[in-house]
Every structure is written in structure tokens, then in C-alpha cells.
Amino acid sequence: MLVxxxxxxxxxxxxxxxxxxxxxxxxxxxxxxxxxxxxRDRTREIVERYVQQYPGLVRMYIKPGSRGLSTNYGIxxxxxxxxxxxxxxxxxxxxxxxxxxxxxxxxxxxVAGKTINxxxxxxxxxxRVELFYRGVDLSYPSCNEAFKREVxxxxxxxxxxxxxAEDIDLxxxxxxxxxxxxxxxxxxxxxxxxxxxYRFYKQAFxxxxxxxxxxxxxxxxxxxxxxxxxxxxKMTFWSFTRLLAAVLGYVGxxxxxxxxxxxxxxxKAK
Numbered sequence: 001m002l003v004x005x006x007x008x009x010x011x012x013x014x015x016x017x018x019x020x021x022x023x024x025x026x027x028x029x030x031x032x033x034x035x036x037x038x039x040r041d042r043t044r045e046i047v048e049r050y051v052q053q054y055p056g057l058v059r060m061y062i063k064p065g066s067r068g069l070s071t072n073y074g075i076x077x078x079x080x081x082x083x084x085x086x087x088x089x090x091x092x093x094x095x096x097x098x099x100x101x102x103x104x105x106x107x108x109x110x111v112a113g114k115t116i117n118x119x120x121x122x123x124x125x126x127x128r129v130e131l132f133y134r135g136v137d138l139s140y141p142s143c144n145e146a147f148k149r150e151v152x153x154x155x156x157x158x159x160x161x162x163x164x165a166e167d168i169d170l171x172x173x174x175x176x177x178x179x180x181x182x183x184x185x186x187x188x189x190x191x192x193x194x195x196x197x198y199r200f201y202k203q204a205f206x207x208x209x210x211x212x213x214x215x216x217x218x219x220x221x222x223x224x225x226x227x228x229x230x231x232x233x234k235m236t237f238w239s240f241t242r243l244l245a246a247v248l249g250y251v252g253x254x255x256x257x258x259x260x261x262x263x264x265x266x267x268k269a270k
Contacts, residue, residue, distance in 0.1 A: 001105065002029045003097055003146070004080030008071040010037040012088035013046060015192065019090055020050045024057060026097040032057060035074040038064035043088075068158030068166040071142075075157055083152060085167075086189055087143035091118075093188035100146040100187045109148045109179040110171075112140035113187030131168060131214075131221065136175050137183075142167035144189040151179050159217070165210025172218060205249035212253040 005023055009016060023032050032054075034047050050058045063073040075083055082104050086092060096113065103111040131138045145167070155173040158166045171181060215221050 001082060001101055002031065002080035003082045003084055003101055004075075004078030005030060005032045005084045005086065005097070006071060006074035006078055007032065007034045007086065007088060008037060008067050008074060009034060009039065009043060009047075009088035011039045011041050011043060013039075013042040015089045016043055016046050017050075019086070019088060019092070020047070020058065022092040022094075022096075024050070024054055025094065026092065027095070027101070030057070030097055031059070031079060033074045033078050034058065034060040035070045035077075036060060036062050037067070037070040038062065066160050066162065066166070067164075068160040068162055071166075072157045072160065075152060081149050082146055083149055084146040085142045085144075087191065089192040090143050091190040093190070096144075096187055096189060099184050103182055103184045103187070104146060104148065108182040109151050110174055110181045111146045111187065112181055112183050113144040113146075113189055114183075114185040115141060115144045115189050115191050117193050118190050131211075133172055133175055136171075136181050138168050138171040138175065138181075140167075140171060140181060140183070141191075142170070143191055144187065145171075146187075147174070151177070162213055163209060165214050168210070168214060169217065172214070205245045205252075209249035209253035211246070212250045 005026075007019070012019075020032070023030075032050075036044050036047065044060065044062070047058070047060045051060050059077070061073065061077060063070045065073075071085070082101065084097065084100055100111050100113065151174055155170065155177050157170070159169050160166075162169055175181065211221075
């Protein structure tokens with residue numbers, strides 16, 4: 001069973017070699033499809049070295065645009081019946097593909113693995129804000145997921161008008177279409193946390209905006225959060241200030257879309 005690993009990357013010159021080193025040694029058959037979303041650093045130059053060193057295994061394309069748009073292009077170029085996703089700032093455990101393939105072969109249509117954060121310890125320990133639909137956690141990040149191609153074809157891939165939360169939206173539509181997301185804790189990805197305060201809070205801000213985008217598309221989702229789970233999460237200075245930044249993103253995007261500008265883009269994109 002050929003597994004296509006589709007990477008959407010931009011400005012990852014510091015991390016991309018570590019990721020590709022962790023992918024080229026995975027259990028085959030696999031292919032690695034790198035889509036560069038118009039990097040302004042040496043990302044493409046580094047990836048090109050792997051293309052030359054591993055012909056047929058690593059391919060690179062250039063497709064500027066949103067994360068959804070670039071990733072969908074990579075899916076269109078992939079040859080596998082299973083499409084796996086991870087991020088340019090990640091490192092795959094040596095058995096990552098083996099475990100994803102195992103779950104798929106056991107009958108799963110969508111598999112989410114275990115993502116371990118690396119970086120500042122206080123940031124490593126931050127929990128993600130879970131969102132449930134039909135009893136399924138939709139907040140599994142696309143930096144550690146695999147989909148049967150038939151799922152992506154049925155639901156239409158990533159929605160290209162999302163700025164963030166395009167992976168949660170894809171999970172939502174997959175579950176809504178009747179597919180189950182199965183969690184495999186042995187499919188491990190190591191994910192770097194943001195390296196600076198600016199990037200940490202910027203990510204939190206846009207994650208909040210992404211949650212607002214989800215409500216614009218799917219309606220009110222507050223009933224899909226588990227309030228007890230949120231209360232039970234360890235509240236630290238970093239989790240509290242991250243929450244404030246996310247609220248600013250949520251409210252800020254709501255104000256930005258006061259005239260329905262984003263809704264019009266959504267309709268046009270469809």
C-alpha cells in the first residue's frame with residue numbers, strides 16, 4: 001500500500017532537512033511530495049538536494065496560496081491510495097508510517113497519531129482545545145494524520161478559504177460524511193513549539209481566528225466543546241495568556257467579517 005506523505009511548507013530552512021531525514025528512512029512503499037508555498041529562504045534549495053539524492057522518492061512543487069490550497073495541490077500530485085500529512089517543523093518517529101499503514105489496513109479510513117511537542121517546557125505541556133462532534137475529537141492536527149484517498153475525494157479535500165483550522169474543518173466534514181477518526185498512539189510525530197514570544201502569541205491569535213471561521217461555516221459550535229475538560233486543564237501563565245490571544249483572534253476576526261466579507265469569499269470558493 002503506497003503512502004504519499006504530502007508536505008505544505010514555507011520558510012522552513014532551519015527544520016526541513018531534519019524532517020526529510022526522518023521521512024526517507026520510513027517503511028516503504030512511500031513517496032514524499034513537498035509543496036513549497038513560495039518560501040523566501042533556502043527551503044527549496046535544501047529540498048532540491050533531497051530530490052536529487054532520492055529520485056522517485058522525493059518530489060517538489062511550487063504552489064503559493066493558503067495552506068489548504070497548497071496542500072490540495074500536493075494531494076493532486078500524489079499517487080498513493082493513502083495520504084499522510086505532517087508539518088515542516090516536525091520530525092517523524094521511525095515507525096510513523098508503519099503505524100499509520102497498520103491502522104489503515106485494519107480498516108480505518110482516517111488515522112490520527114500522537115503528537116509530542118518539543119521546545120520550551122512550559123509550552124510543551126500546553127493542552128490543545130478539543131472540539132467534539134458526534135463524540136469524536138476534531139482537534140487532531142493535520143501534522144499527524146493519514147486519510148484514505150477516497151475520504152479526501154468524497155469531502156473535497158481542504159477548504160482553501162480557511163486561514164487556520166483547515167484541518168479541524170476537514171476532520172469535521174470527514175466525520176459528518178460517516179468516516180471515523182481512529183487514534184493510534186504509536187504513530188508518533190515530534191512537533192517543535194514556536195521559538196519566540198511573537199510567534200507563540202501570533203499562532204494563538206490565528207488559532208482563535210480559525211475557531212471563528214469554523215463557526216462561520218458550521219454554525220454555533222460552543223456546544224461541541226467539553227467545558228469540564230477545559231476547566232480541568234492546568235491553568236498557567238502561558239495557557240492563560242495564550243487563551244487571551246486566541247480570544248482576541250476570535251473577536252478580531254468577527255469584527256473583520258462584520259460585513260460578511262469572508263462569507264462571500266467562502267461562497268465564491270465553493
